[in-house]
Every structure is written in C-alpha cells, then in structure tokens.
Amino acid sequence: MQDGIVIGEGVLLDTRPASFASRFLGALIDVAVDVAVVLAGLATFAGTGVDVGADLGRILSVGVLVLLMVIAPVTVETLTRGRSLGKLATGTRIVRDDGGPVRFRQALVRALVGIGEIWLTAGSVAIITSLVHPQGKRLGDLLAGTYAIRVRGGTKPAPPAPVPYELRPWASTADIRRLPDGLALSVRQFLGRTSMLHPTSRIRLGTELSREVGRYVAPLPPAGTHPEAFLTAVLGARREREYALAMASRRRLAEEGVTLHRLPHQVPDPPD
Structure with missing residues (x-):
C-alpha cells in the first residue's frame, strides 16, 4: 500500500x-x-x-x-x-x-x-x-x-458512480442543497477509498458523513438506506442536475445566438 x-x-x-x-x-x-x-x-x-x-x-x-x-x-x-x-x-x-x-x-x-x-x-x-x-x-x-x-504519474481517478437504482425515485424529488466544498471533497474521497479503510473506520466515517450531508437534504432517504448508498446518491443527483442545467444553458445560448444572427434581417422597417 x-x-x-x-x-x-x-x-x-x-x-x-x-x-x-x-x-x-x-x-x-x-x-x-x-x-x-x-x-x-x-x-x-x-x-x-x-x-x-x-x-x-x-x-x-x-x-x-x-x-x-x-x-x-x-x-x-x-x-x-x-x-x-x-x-x-x-x-x-x-x-x-x-x-x-x-x-x-x-x-x-x-x-x-x-x-x-x-x-x-x-x-x-x-x-x-x-x-x-x-x-x-x-x-x-x-x-x-x-x-x-x-502531482504527475499517479493513477487515473475512477469515473464517478451513478445514483443507485433503488434511490432514483427518492433522488428525483429530493431537495438537495449545495454542499460545502470541504464536505463534498470529504465525501468524494471517502467513496473513492472505501475499500482501503478498516471496516470499523469505514462504518464510522460513512455514518458521520451521512449525518453531515443529511443537514443539506430534505426529505431524508428511506429508512434503512446504507450510508454509502445515500452519499453516492447525493453526489450523483447533484452531478446530474448540474449537468442538465449546463446543457440547458448551452442550448439557450445557442438559440439566442441564432436569433441574434438572424434578427437584423427579419425586423421590419418602422413605419413612416
């Protein structure tokens, strides 16, 4: 190691x-x-x-x-x-x-x-x-x-995990606020290194991080949800929503660019 x-x-x-x-x-x-x-x-x-x-x-x-x-x-x-x-x-x-x-x-x-x-x-x-x-x-x-x-020559980071299938209905309607940068970093690093942690530390850290993240989520996931599944769902849902917003913004800017490019030729001259 x-x-x-x-x-x-x-x-x-x-x-x-x-x-x-x-x-x-x-x-x-x-x-x-x-x-x-x-x-x-x-x-x-x-x-x-x-x-x-x-x-x-x-x-x-x-x-x-x-x-x-x-x-x-x-x-x-x-x-x-x-x-x-x-x-x-x-x-x-x-x-x-x-x-x-x-x-x-x-x-x-x-x-x-x-x-x-x-x-x-x-x-x-x-x-x-x-x-x-x-x-x-x-x-x-x-x-x-x-x-x-x-900062060079390290292993390539693994792709982010998607929202667990069983939590997709909950994640699609949950209100998930923006996580503080430090907390989001801790969650990402924890999920990427769970296999390297001692089982006791893994459970303790997962529970503590879930408790902290739960302050920014409403409603909480169904009872009995595993802490790591909850953390994965929160990061995955936020990532999907941010991607959807970015794509919508890009499409809107493209449409506005087309309209602005066409506008001078389609605006009729004002009446005398």
Whole structure:
C-alpha cells in the first residue's frame, strides 16, 4: 500500500510524497533561477555606471540576500500555492499536512528555516533530513507542517458512480442543497477509498458523513438506506442536475445566438 495524505476527516487522498530525487532537482532549479535573476539584476545595475559607496553597497548586499533567500521563495510559493518553477518541472507541489494548499505563514516558515538548512550549510542539513524522514520532509517542512507531493504519474481517478437504482425515485424529488466544498471533497474521497479503510473506520466515517450531508437534504432517504448508498446518491443527483442545467444553458445560448444572427434581417422597417 502506497503512502498518501490523510486529511482531518481520515480520508486518504490520491497523492504520494515526492521522491528525494525530484525534490532535490526541483530545489536546484529554483536556486539556479533565483541566482540567475539576481545576477542579471546586478549586471544591469552595474551597467548603469552608478558609483555606490561602501555603506550603500553593504545595504544593497543585505537587501539582495533577503530578496534571494526569503522574499522571492515566499512570494512564489504563496502566489502559486506551492508550485515554483522547479516544482512545475519535476511535477511536485508543496502542500500542508492536511492536503490543503500552503499559505503565507507556511511559506515564510519554510523560507526562514531554509536560510540555515539550505543556504548556510550548502543544503547538507536539508539533504540529511529529507533522506531520514519517511515523507522526505526537511526541517522547514517539519516546522511549517508541510511536505512535497507528486502531482504527475499517479493513477487515473475512477469515473464517478451513478445514483443507485433503488434511490432514483427518492433522488428525483429530493431537495438537495449545495454542499460545502470541504464536505463534498470529504465525501468524494471517502467513496473513492472505501475499500482501503478498516471496516470499523469505514462504518464510522460513512455514518458521520451521512449525518453531515443529511443537514443539506430534505426529505431524508428511506429508512434503512446504507450510508454509502445515500452519499453516492447525493453526489450523483447533484452531478446530474448540474449537468442538465449546463446543457440547458448551452442550448439557450445557442438559440439566442441564432436569433441574434438572424434578427437584423427579419425586423421590419418602422413605419413612416
């Protein structure tokens, strides 16, 4: 059984921790890009011929180091939600331990710790920590609560399950409101990983999720409905309704486009 991310609801996400090689290569690419940008900026500044004194030169040096070690990586990771240029090239992403995208706080902690474990030690501390930790975390990841995952090369997700046949009459008339994004994600991940859960955990999680989803459904399904069948029916019914609305909207727009294209030729001239 391969590793993955277990979110707060105990659901295993279909992702795997990135290998040490991909993390190391991605870090090298990021460092090379940052250094190249800084050197290009310094070369451009030097080409202007502006004479700076010793004091101003020291201030500029400190500013460049802060930009290179902290500001640039924090900005890139925050704006791209954990996907720098190096991580894009290696098919990895930095996420929180619960599977969510990194925020400014996590990116800042990673960058500040990286000053010591990457820059001041030539990356030796980060390499040793990543090799020892089972999920390939470095010290910055341990303190920030993050780690790198693979976002390429995983298994293709299975197609969504349809509404169970025995629940179709109920699903066709039930009022099913929009589920919160977090709850909908938990249900989808649970249904996709039921076979990998322990039977006790499977029953407990299914019952808890059914209770939460039941707050957004009226009326509830017939008594005795299995929690997993109920959850499958809710997601399937919402998916079918959203698809029907999207197709109706597309047809309406197509009809309006035809009407608008034909309109100038069929509107009679106003009477004098």
